[in-house]
Amino acid sequence: MTDSLTSSTGSVPAGFDSGDDTLIRVENLVKHFPVKGSGMLARTVAQVQAVDGVSLTIKRGETLGLVGETGCGKSTLARCIAGLIPATSGSVFFEGQNITNLPRQQMRPYRREIQMIFQDPYGALNPRRRVGSIIGDPFAIHNTATGGERKRAVQELMERVGLNPEHFNRFPAEFSGGQRQRIGVARALALRPKLIICDEPVSALDVSIQAQVLNLLADLQQDFGLSYLFIAHDLEVVRHVSHSVTVMYLGRVAESGPGDQVYDHTRHPYSAALLSAAPAADPDAAAERQRIILTGDVPSPINPPMGCRFHPRCPKAEDLCGTTEPVLETKSGDPSTHLTACHFPVQTGEQMARVSRREQR
Amino acid sequence: MSLLEVTDLRVSFPTADGVVQAVRGVSFSVERGQTLGIVGESGSGKTVLTQTLLGLTPGGQISGSAMFEGKNLVGLSPRAMQRIRGKEISVIFQDPLTSLHPLYKVGWQICEMIRSHDKSVTKKQAIERAVELLGHVGIPRPRERVNDYPHQFSGGMRQRAMIAMAISLSPKLIIADEPTTALDATVQAQILELLLRLQQESDTALLMITHDLGVVADIADNVLVMYAGRAAEKASKRDIFYQPHHPYTKGLLESIPHSSASNDRLKPITGQPPSLITLPPGCAFHPRCAYVMDRCLVEQPNLIPVADAGEHKSACFLPTAAVGLTEEAEDLRKQTVEMGRHAQAVKVAEAIAAAPESEGSVIA
Numbered sequence: 001m002t003d004s005l006t007s008s009t010g011s012v013p014a015g016f017d018s019g020d021d022t023l024i025r026v027e028n029l030v031k032h033f034p035v036k037g038s039g040m041l042a043r044t045v046a047q048v049q050a051v052d053g054v055s056l057t058i059k060r061g062e063t064l065g066l067v068g069e070t071g072c073g074k075s076t077l078a079r080c081i082a083g084l085i086p087a088t089s090g091s092v093f094f095e096g097q098n099i100t101n102l103p104r105q106q107m108r109p110y111r112r113e114i115q116m117i118f119q120d121p122y123g124a125l126n127p128r129r130r131v132g133s134i135i136g137d138p139f140a141i142h143n144t145a146t147g148g149e150r151k152r153a154v155q156e157l158m159e160r161v162g163l164n165p166e167h168f169n170r171f172p173a174e175f176s177g178g179q180r181q182r183i184g185v186a187r188a189l190a191l192r193p194k195l196i197i198c199d200e201p202v203s204a205l206d207v208s209i210q211a212q213v214l215n216l217l218a219d220l221q222q223d224f225g226l227s228y229l230f231i232a233h234d235l236e237v238v239r240h241v242s243h244s245v246t247v248m249y250l251g252r253v254a255e256s257g258p259g260d261q262v263y264d265h266t267r268h269p270y271s272a273a274l275l276s277a278a279p280a281a282d283p284d285a286a287a288e289r290q291r292i293i294l295t296g297d298v299p300s301p302i303n304p305p306m307g308c309r310f311h312p313r314c315p316k317a318e319d320l321c322g323t324t325e326p327v328l329e330t331k332s333g334d335p336s337t338h339l340t341a342c343h344f345p346v347q348t349g350e351q352m353a354r355v356s357r358r359e360q361r
Numbered sequence: 362m363s364l365l366e367v368t369d370l371r372v373s374f375p376t377a378d379g380v381v382q383a384v385r386g387v388s389f390s391v392e393r394g395q396t397l398g399i400v401g402e403s404g405s406g407k408t409v410l411t412q413t414l415l416g417l418t419p420g421g422q423i424s425g426s427a428m429f430e431g432k433n434l435v436g437l438s439p440r441a442m443q444r445i446r447g448k449e450i451s452v453i454f455q456d457p458l459t460s461l462h463p464l465y466k467v468g469w470q471i472c473e474m475i476r477s478h479d480k481s482v483t484k485k486q487a488i489e490r491a492v493e494l495l496g497h498v499g500i501p502r503p504r505e506r507v508n509d510y511p512h513q514f515s516g517g518m519r520q521r522a523m524i525a526m527a528i529s530l531s532p533k534l535i536i537a538d539e540p541t542t543a544l545d546a547t548v549q550a551q552i553l554e555l556l557l558r559l560q561q562e563s564d565t566a567l568l569m570i571t572h573d574l575g576v577v578a579d580i581a582d583n584v585l586v587m588y589a590g591r592a593a594e595k596a597s598k599r600d601i602f603y604q605p606h607h608p609y610t611k612g613l614l615e616s617i618p619h620s621s622a623s624n625d626r627l628k629p630i631t632g633q634p635p636s637l638i639t640l641p642p643g644c645a646f647h648p649r650c651a652y653v654m655d656r657c658l659v660e661q662p663n664l665i666p667v668a669d670a671g672e673h674k675s676a677c678f679l680p681t682a683a684v685g686l687t688e689e690a691e692d693l694r695k696q697t698v699e700m701g702r703h704a705q706a707v708k709v710a711e712a713i714a715a716a717p718e719s720e721g722s723v724i725a
Contacts, residue, residue, distance in 0.1 A: 069545040070516070176633050177403075206402040206572060211616035211629030218626070233546060240618035240627070277550035279575025281617050283598050286578045293554055294547045296501075297515045 023227050024058040029090035046302050050076040052251035063228040065242030073251040074231050078197045115188035119200035121180035125172040132168035138190040157186040178209035197229045235278040247271045250309040257338030267340035270310045316344050363390035364566050370425035372413050379638040383409040385590040394564040398581030406590040407570045411536045416442040448478045451527040455539035457519035461511040467522050468507030494525040517548035536568045586610050589645035596673040604684040606667045606675035608650050653709050654701030
């Protein structure tokens with residue numbers, strides 16, 4: 001199955017543990033969306049290269065944080081893993097089984113194992129249906145519990161996620177944002193999945209409520225041994241919840257590794273810029289920080305730059321970066337789990353920042 | 362004299378369900394060239410507060426005063442307000458796509474702003490000015506981009522165009538309502554830097570509304586923390602972050618994940634913000650407050666100076682010396698609470714403690 005992997009980024013990169021504790025292994029996943037021309041018999045005129053050769057692993061009971069800016073392909077990647085959209089090429093393995101682009105019927109058992117929580121808890125719930133039946137849907141679809149048994153299961157779930165089980169018959173509109181997100185969590189949890197993909201689960205919530213939901217997710221992980229693929233743009237949140245972190249840029253992995261490695265021994269200039277740009281709720285730290293201000297915006301994934309995709313915005317770019325795409329590999333001095341795709345990785349203690357504006361003040 | 366002096370501003374909206382008390386007596390001032398950050402959760406009244414300053418809350422019942430350079434903005438005629446809006450005070454909204462007209466070119470929209478306030482400017486001059494402004498806010502090739510439509514701009518560029526429009530008439534005060542919430546971290550950093558640069562160049566005052574404490578820590582001079590339409594705490598940025606007095610401010614700070622303690626459990630504030638139609642009696646924060654006392658249930662605390670008295674003010678009955686996140690302050694709080702908590706308050710406190718992780722009852 002894995003023999004077909006011969007594209008530029010190579011097969012499974014060194015450092016990826018494929019031992020027994022691996023729940024999900026994604027190999028060289030590619031998802032391109034065709035761009036059609038105008039007219040009735042529109043031809044495909046271009047490809048949006050949303051995800052372009054991404055490999056990663058998610059371990060049992062652990063959280064993989066996926067970070068990147070809008071349009072970097074993190075949500076597309078998540079949807080491919082969940083089997084919601086077909087991958088263009090590459091493979092997704094669930095407990096060693098290749099589940100890429102399986103036919104509907106064969107995919108069904110895996111759908112129980114992989115669930116999703118979405119960003120907008122209101123948009124993800126049907127406003128005309130009662131909460132009890134929303135949370136009960138997975139049981140109905142997979143025919144696992146009926147009647148009183150289903151109701152009991154739903155109420156247990158509601159209690160587990162911190163909702164009042166007596167509110168079984170209410171509509172989503174009667175709940176606050178944080179409570180709606182709890183409904184989403186209960187529904188995802190219903191069939192005891194092994195992996196929950198959380199796509200910006202707390203971005204729409206207020207700070208005080210966000211902490212409640214994050215604590216809930218942490219508790220559930222402990223109790224049920226869940227794995228999370230946690231997508232967020234708030235880097236502090238990702239650090240808090242994740243065991244390992246993958247940074248994506250324009251459809252590719254820029255850097256990945258254990259959380260403290262990626263955050264404290266950052267190698268990729270993009271990760272470094274992202275980290276330095278994240279606002280810290282600490283005035284002194286904010287004043288001292290050397291902020292790397294990137295110029296320009298993320299380029300279009302229809303026509304990504306040659307060579308390293310980050311090179312037009314990279315403060316460290318040299319000629320090589322414009323011509324040769326860097327390989328995702330372990331840089332010298334790093335543990336084997338810490339991978340970076342960069343020709344000129346950031347050295348410890350290196351100052352990359354342009355003049356910090358605090359010095360002018 | 363302050364540039365803007367808001368005194369006891371109250372805004373309420375009569376609705377079919379009852380009167381929504383969005384702003385319930387807020388006072389603050391903004392000095393020239395300074396940044397005031399207004400922080401609060403959704404529904405804390407921060408947006409209504411600033412929109413009222415611009416006469417953008419039709420249907421609201423407004424009392425109090427907002428003196429801007431000697432003129433009271435409250436009760437100003439729409440015509441008079443129109444002369445101030447854009448020219449003296451301009452706004453940057455959260456979502457630049459919905460604030461820019463999709464069918465007009467970006468340059469045209471900036472020109473309109475300029476020419477509607479100064480009829481003597483010719484179209485050609487206005488376009489020149491628009492090009493200059495777009496260049497100034499960091500849009501590459503402004504002479505070409507001035508003829509683009511908003512959809513041809515990326516999110517960050519749209520926000521830059523909004524900022525170009527906001528500074529086009531050199532206003533004395535810019536109100537920025539969550540200007541970076543819709544943007545990515547790296548773009549947010551660009552925009553914040555741009556705002557700071559522009560502010561330094563022209564000594565403009567900035568009123569920054571945000572729910573992101575990180576943004577406040579970055580660019581504010583002073584901070585106003587709002588809860589349920591009232592000021593909970595008002596202080597310099599450092600005091601808010603290092604010497605918080607109000608339990609709500611403290612709760613907000615503690616509920617943010619910090620990189621230094623990545624595996625610690627977060628400490629959320631229990632419960633959820635109250636409905637602005639049926640506000641709790643006494644201090645509006647008491648149903649969520651870990652330090653609830655008897656008087657909190659019946660009496661509404663006023664904003665009074667705390668710590669070494671001065672600019673740092675808080676609306677809480679806890680002793681004024683109980684500031685900061687130190688153990689001493691915590692002991693002082695606990696002692697006070699022990700003395701001040703009987704029958705009724707004990708029940709509330711037990712309810713809060715019993716449901717540390719759940720969000721309490723539903724809204725309805």
